[in-house]
Amino acid sequence: MTEIQENVVPDAGMSVDVSQRVRMWAAFRRNKTAVVGGVLAVLIVLVAVFAPLLAPYDPLVQDAEVRLSGRSAEHWLGTDDFGRDVLSRIIWGSRVSLIIGLVSVFLGMVAGTAMGMVAGYYGGKIETLIMRAVDVLMCFPDLILAIAVTAVLGSNLVNLIITIAIVMTPRFARLSHGQLLKIKESEYVIAAQAIGARVPRIIVRHIFPNIFGELLVAGTLWVGVAIRLEANLAFIGLGVQPPTPTWGNMIREGVDVLINAPGISIFSGLSILITILAFNTLGDGIRDMIDPRLRGE
Amino acid sequence: MFKYAVRRILQSIPILLIVLTAVFLVVRVLPGDPAVAALGDYASQEAVDALRQKLGLNDPIWLQYVHFLGSLIKGDLGTSAITGYPVARQVGRVLPYTLELTFCAILVGYILGVPLGISAAVHRNSFIDYFNRIFSLLGLSVPAFYLGILLILVFAIIFPVFPVVGGGDFWDVKDNLRHLVLPGMALGLLMMAYVTRMTRSSILDVLREDYVRTAHAKGLLERVVLYKHVLRNAMIPIVALGGLYAVVLIGSSVMVEIVFSRPGLGKLMVGAIKQRDYTTLQSVMVIYAVIVVLINLATDLVYSLIDPRIKYN
Numbered sequence: 131m132t133e134i135q136e137n138v139v140p141d142a143g144m145s146v147d148v149s150q151r152v153r154m155w156a157a158f159r160r161n162k163t164a165v166v167g168g169v170l171a172v173l174i175v176l177v178a179v180f181a182p183l184l185a186p187y188d189p190l191v192q193d194a195e196v197r198l199s200g201r202s203a204e205h206w207l208g209t210d211d212f213g214r215d216v217l218s219r220i221i222w223g224s225r226v227s228l229i230i231g232l233v234s235v236f237l238g239m240v241a242g243t244a245m246g247m248v249a250g251y252y253g254g255k256i257e258t259l260i261m262r263a264v265d266v267l268m269c270f271p272d273l274i275l276a277i278a279v280t281a282v283l284g285s286n287l288v289n290l291i292i293t294i295a296i297v298m299t300p301r302f303a304r305l306s307h308g309q310l311l312k313i314k315e316s317e318y319v320i321a322a323q324a325i326g327a328r329v330p331r332i333i334v335r336h337i338f339p340n341i342f343g344e345l346l347v348a349g350t351l352w353v354g355v356a357i358r359l360e361a362n363l364a365f366i367g368l369g370v371q372p373p374t375p376t377w378g379n380m381i382r383e384g385v386d387v388l389i390n391a392p393g394i395s396i397f398s399g400l401s402i403l404i405t406i407l408a409f410n411t412l413g414d415g416i417r418d419m420i421d422p423r424l425r426g427e
Numbered sequence: 428m429f430k431y432a433v434r435r436i437l438q439s440i441p442i443l444l445i446v447l448t449a450v451f452l453v454v455r456v457l458p459g460d461p462a463v464a465a466l467g468d469y470a471s472q473e474a475v476d477a478l479r480q481k482l483g484l485n486d487p488i489w490l491q492y493v494h495f496l497g498s499l500i501k502g503d504l505g506t507s508a509i510t511g512y513p514v515a516r517q518v519g520r521v522l523p524y525t526l527e528l529t530f531c532a533i534l535v536g537y538i539l540g541v542p543l544g545i546s547a548a549v550h551r552n553s554f555i556d557y558f559n560r561i562f563s564l565l566g567l568s569v570p571a572f573y574l575g576i577l578l579i580l581v582f583a584i585i586f587p588v589f590p591v592v593g594g595g596d597f598w599d600v601k602d603n604l605r606h607l608v609l610p611g612m613a614l615g616l617l618m619m620a621y622v623t624r625m626t627r628s629s630i631l632d633v634l635r636e637d638y639v640r641t642a643h644a645k646g647l648l649e650r651v652v653l654y655k656h657v658l659r660n661a662m663i664p665i666v667a668l669g670g671l672y673a674v675v676l677i678g679s680s681v682m683v684e685i686v687f688s689r690p691g692l693g694k695l696m697v698g699a700i701k702q703r704d705y706t707t708l709q710s711v712m713v714i715y716a717v718i719v720v721l722i723n724l725a726t727d728l729v730y731s732l733i734d735p736r737i738k739y740n
Binding site for chain 2: 277282392396
């Protein structure tokens with residue numbers, strides 16, 4: 131494929147030229163698992179968005195007569211201890227998991243990347259201060275930190291998003307800091323500095339497009355982490371409170387009736403598993419896509 | 428080597444100090460008055476005030492901080508206002524269970540994961556490889572508590588082989604092990620998924636190196652190449668990242684302890700939050716932080732032992 135001329139020096143704004151993009155997309159399409167993961171992730175997001183239209187029943191309506199009924203024609207996945215339709219609750223539960231998962235990772239990415247890039251670019255005391263704070267936050271395992279912050283902030287939707295964003299921020303900070311250190315000494319950055327470009331312009335136009343790939347991979351993979359954290363918190367009882375259906379809540383309620391109606395826990399857990407799986411395979415696919423070795427170059 | 432070790436240990440101390448301070452501050456930001464939490468909502472104001480005085484809650488914050496650090500150095504983790512027992516005693520009771528579980532998980536993860544990763548790398552793109560990769564992808568995607576529930580369903584309810592909940596008597600070896608199997612497998616399989624992936628990619632990287640090609644060209648047996656040249660170099664990142672994942676494992680162990688109702692640090696912590704037992708919470712978080720710092724330290728030291736390049740840095 132050498133007849134296509136490639137830009138050697140990343141141009142202002144675009145870090146890859148068109149032919150490279152075509153090759154990346156082709157590489158992604160070749161990876162069948164990644165495509166499946168991507169399609170699955172999109173489908174799950176659509177389910178969450180269109181939950182009111184898709185769910186056969188109202189997830190909060192109780193019907194004592196059909197408590198703990200197994201799978202049937204009326205209730206495809208059965209009912210729970212209050213007679214609520216499990217399938218509808220799972221469909222509505224996707225909203226909580228996805229909102230928390232996606233928004234918290236996005237917030238963490240914005241905050242963490244900003245912190246990491248500032249720390250990496252300016253160095254010195256700023257870098258020490260920021261990266262020390264990051265080190266301290268990462269001294270606690272994810273879940274422990276999330277539990278502690280939840281204890282302070284409380285268990286409603288917005289605060290859960292903030293909590294998990296706080297857990298994700300140091301990860302992104304470390305990642306972008308490392309990437310920035312690698313790129314800082316590149317010729318095009320030095321050239322930009324030499325012609326007197328101001329710092330924000332250098333960061334936005336030259337540095338950021340080149341670390342964006344890594345950020346995207348990490349972001350996609352860490353959506354799975356965020357969703358799992360939310361489910362963990364919900365299972366402990368620190369998540370969004372009942373009667374709002376969330377997958378973690380449902381597993382917890384299902385454990386009480388595990389012997390009689392294992393389906394509740396099994397299917398809500400399966401939803402979490404499939405969602406995380408989708409984002410993991412998608413993230414792996416994106417990672418392979420941006421790796422030039424695997425594009426056949 | 429010794430100098431590196433000493434230097435590394437000294438580096439951990441300021442971080443630990445900052446972490447302890449952070450824990451101290453966070454616990455004091457928590458909503459609710461610890462004295463009210465201990466005595467209940469109907470306690471008289473005098474009783475609450477007396478307890479606040481006794482707990483030292485009326486002291487200026489820097490004085491509380493000094494007391495906090497002072498008692499930590501003495502090994503005194505405080506007394507729980509809710510249960511009345513010294514926190515150190517509660518922790519001492521449950522810590523062996525947590526350590527045992529984490530250790531078991533790391534062991535299972537490596538013992539199962541490394542050979543699987545090697546076979547996946549050596550038989551690349553074969554059926555074994557695909558099977559391994561799918562398996563480890565599943566392992567990375569499944570929440571720990573869900574796996575625990577599935578294991579309970581299959582091995583404790585449908586086929587009642589193992590006990591459903593509890594930790595058993597720690598000092599009764601047979602009872603202990605019976606209660607360790609399912610939680611240990613739950614965490615161990617997660618660790619295995621991660622180790623398999625890492626091993627596979629690490630070995631694939633090493634197989635590409637020139638010295639491996641040379642070894643093959645010399646006519647060495649495949650087995651010799653693998654064990655003498657490939658494995659030793661591939662193990663370096665596997666060990667390093669293993670320490671990193673051990674920290675994640677500690678988080679997952681909290682969930683496993685709750686699912687199996689197994690005594691442990693995680694269950695203690697969640698209980699402390701729900702009861703607003705902030706003294707216990709504070710001390711448990713301190714212990715977690717110390718464990719993580721120790722694991723990172725140990726990983727770095729082991730890493731420097733295996734990789735001779737580090738010593739001269």
